[in-house]
Amino acid sequence: MNKNDKKMDQAARAAWLYFVGGQTQHDIADALGVSRQVAQRLVASAIDNGLVSVHISHSVGQCMELAAQIKKRYDLSVCQVVPTQGMESSGIQHAIAVAGAEVMTPFIRQEQPMIIGVGSGRSLKAAIAELDDIERPQHSCVSLIGAIAYDGSCTRYDVPLLLAEKTQGRYFILPAPLFADSPEDHANWSKHRIYRTVSEKASQADVTFVGIGTVAYGCPLHKDGFISEQEIDVLVEQRAIAEILGHFIDEKGQRIASELNARHTSVGIDAKRGKPVIAFAGGAEKHQAIRAALVGGWVNGLVTDEQTAQALLV
Known part of the structure; x- marks a missing residue:
């Protein structure tokens, strides 16, 4: 996406908020993370470029309609849908990454000290890579x-360090394997002073960014050696279709009663405590997984693609 395309997208968003959403220029400035003067210029630019007639003559207009419907249906605080009609999978993922960086930026730009909880995954890593320093x-x-x-190796998609490098902030790593060898081993890891310190800090996060994974052969957790083929088989038998931070859930968003639960060390997330928990995910293969995460209330924010948004509203 070049600078002109990005400017036109912002102009279309501003026009939609002003003419369709009925928001003031002050509201638009807050929503887009710009000054009131810039918001005013964006609306004027949309008019000058012919984006405004009876409806917003831009794909972003339809996407904002979809985002508004998804926010209402799933009670989300944040939703951004990117126009991806006709794109290949790689283009869709790049569009989600660019939009994800836009959603992250207003949180990160805040001056007061913030605790930012960070999960893992390809989409989340790509979004952070798109962030400006x-x-x-x-x-x-x-x-x-x-x-x-x-085997002692670390995932390539452990992304909090990447965000810390972008912000020059402090980085707190959770010092444990994703799944301990046994429930007793899990207890030992969890008793460690550093583990308790980091998990307590994570529970106080002001904003949380996560990915949503699928459960199948070749999924990241399987490919990177965190779960075995036998464990995949059992999870599929138990009708697990999604994974968030190593939590496996079914189509209703309920956590699967897996033996892995007693060995799982990741920090839990609670989207109901009023803090933003925003997921970055899209693509046809993730439609069911994303729906499960939304239905189960695991997240209260979403950045996704146009086709996924349409599927979530069926």
Whole structure:
């Protein structure tokens, strides 16, 4: 996406909020993370470029309609849908990453010290990679997920360090494997002073960013050695269709009663406590997983693609 396309997208968003959403220029400025003067210029630009007639003549207009419907249906505080009609999978993922960075930026730009909870996953890593460097050494980036596999290796998608590098903030790693060897081993990891300190800090996160995974052969947790083929088989038999931070859930968003639960070390998330818990996920293969996460109330924010949004409203 070049700078002109991005400017036109912002102009279309501003026009939709003003003419369809009925919001003031002050509201638009807050929503887009710009000054009131810039919001005014964006609305004027949309008119000058012919984006405004009876409806918003831009794909972003339809996407904002979809986002508004998803927010209402699933009681979300944040939703952004990117126009991806006709795109290949790689293009869809890049569009989600760019939009994800836009959603993250207003949180990260805040001056007061923040605790930022960070999960893992390809989409989340890609979104953070799209962020501009924003120097906020007062912020703390806290890992929500143990990044150590059975063989001692670490996942390439442990992304809190990447965000800490972007912000120059402090990085707190959860010092444990994603799944301990046994319930007794889990108890030992969980008793460690550093584990308790980091997990307590994570529970106080001001904003949380996560990915949503699928459960199948070749999914990231399987591919990276965190769960075995036998464990995949059992999870599929138990009708697990989604994974968030190592929590496996069914189509109703309920956590599966897996033996893995007693060995799972990741920090829990609670989207109902009023703090933003925003997921970055999309693509046809994730429609069911994303729906399950929304139905179960695991997240209260979503950045996704146009086709996924349409599927979520069926």
